[in-house]
Structures are given as structure tokens and as C-alpha cells.
Amino acid sequence: MTGYDTIDEILQEIVAEIEAGRAEEMTMYKSLAPVYDYLFASTYDYETNNEYVQLIAPDTDSFDYLCAGCGSGRLLQVFAETAPDATATGVDLNEEMLAIAGDRLRHITGVTLEQGNVLNCDGKFDVVSAFNLIQQFEDET
Secondary structure, eight states: OOOOHHHHHHHHHHHHHTTTTTTGGHHHHHHHGGHHHHHHHHTTHHHHHHHHHHHHSSSOOOEEEEEEEOTSSSSHHHHHHHHHSSEEEEEEEEEHHHHHHHHHHHHOOOOEEEEGGGGOSSSSOEEEEEETGGGGGGOOO
């Protein structure tokens, strides 16, 4: 999806793809990647979510943080600005979202992005957040 002049054109394209039945391979999350930040800017409070992360962080400037379901990287960006000595890993299933996060975070050190299922993530982390992701898991998980 390139060459659009407005968000409305992007949304119209997404709706057309879904209505045309070409959506079987794409999830709503994947199809919303280009406009995710625009649509949810007033819904998600990244500053407050970051405050929660900071509250449960160890009493040190240097710690490892895992952002499960990092999406477009907004929370990681806020986190990196408030905890520059910490390291962060963002994990998301969606490559389109990770591409947006990669663009957003390209000049920020200490943040890495991984595509995959967070349940298969290797590593040791001091803090893990799953804002807007936890509801996607089955009760047993």
C-alpha cells in the first residue's frame, strides 16, 4: 500500500480487500498496520503503560525489558526515552507492524525487535509487559 494521499484512502483499500474476500490470509491486525497508530492514538495511553513498566522495574537504571505484542513500537519508543540505560526487546507476530516499529525505533539504541510468538521467546527479562495482548491468550495459557 503505497502512494496514498489520505488515511481515508488506506482505510477504503483495507475495507475493499476484506469485502472482496481476499482477507483469508490477513488478519485484521495485519491489515490495520498502516493506520494502527492513527486509529488507536486516543485509545492507548502509552505514557501510563510506560509508568506501569517503570513501577515494576528493578531499582536500577540498567535492566532488560520484554514488550510482548509490541505492535508499532510506540510503547518501546516512550520506554527508551525514559529508561535510556535499559535494554528492550519487542516481539510481535506481524511483520508489517514490526516494519513500522523498525522505522520508528531506527535511531534508538538498546531496542531490538523480533518477529515471532512471545510464548516461544528465549531470554531472561527483568520486566515483561503484554498490554493489549494478554486478552488474545486462551485461559489455560
